[in-house]
Amino acid sequence: MTLIVKTITRYTVGLILLFGIYIVLHGHLTPGGGFAGGVIVALSFVHLMLAFGRETAIKKMSEKAAGILEGLGAIMFLLIAFMGLTTGYFFYNFFRRVDTTETLVEYIGRPFALFSAGIIPLCNIAICLKVGAGLFAIFVALTFLKMNGDAAGDGEKK
């Protein structure tokens, strides 16, 4: 790409990544969540790849690392679900604190605080890892396929 695109990208790519992380971490307070934030995180890497080419983006996150992160997200999500079985049922919100003075059930942290709502932020982070890494892996694989296809086409023409 041209110098203008590269210069602007150098400033914006970090902001896009930061915005994705914000959307994920505040998923239980503001609109958004793991899926949207994960796609925004993936878009920041795609942005880097479009502006600086394939090698720079691969240096930041290789295809293998994306695959590992995706598996990690999926396992983390399942693990959170299974950890609910220790105190209740599948997907039980196990960060629960029972207040003895009242019959009401309360949670660690207060409403509208960042560290609240039990397992929901953890699930958001797991989904973000899964979605972001998975979509970036798809993008890398498809661009590689296109490059291969172009090379094969050129070979046939010659």
Place this chain on the structure above:
Amino acid sequence: MLQIQILIVFMIIAAVIAVESVDLLGAVVSVGAVGLGLSIAFLFLQAPDLAIVQLVVEILSLIILIRAVGIKNGASAVRERRFIGTSAVVICLGIFLIFAYKSLLEIPRFGSPIIGVAGRYLMQSLKETGAANVVTSIILDYRALDTLGEATVLFTAVIGVLAVVRKIGRKSKE
């Protein structure tokens, strides 16, 4: 509701352009316009979660279609007009619209659902899950198994794409 009707007309026009356009790149951009119109419609319907997801996924799919799949600025394949096929589609669509009109008269008005569980979610979700965002509290607490299924679908899709376009085991053409 006027804004949504204007948006729907815009989206229908963009979809017709996407189908009828000869230029492939223009058709893809028109598909993107349909998605962006849908995102704004979600905002007017007061569903910002859906609007964010729709906007972001639309951008990503547009980038993948243009950049990764490699649609160049070229003409699409030649389409022939077939009278029998087109008329069959029109007849089926007419039957569908007749029954859709009859059944859509029966559904409850917008904003007054007959299923009472939504009201309970709105009342109790903050107390029961601690999440201020009701949508998140539903998809990650009350309906977390659905989210697990959706995550599995996405995982399977990613694995499928990576398996189909992998470079190991691909035979080179000679």
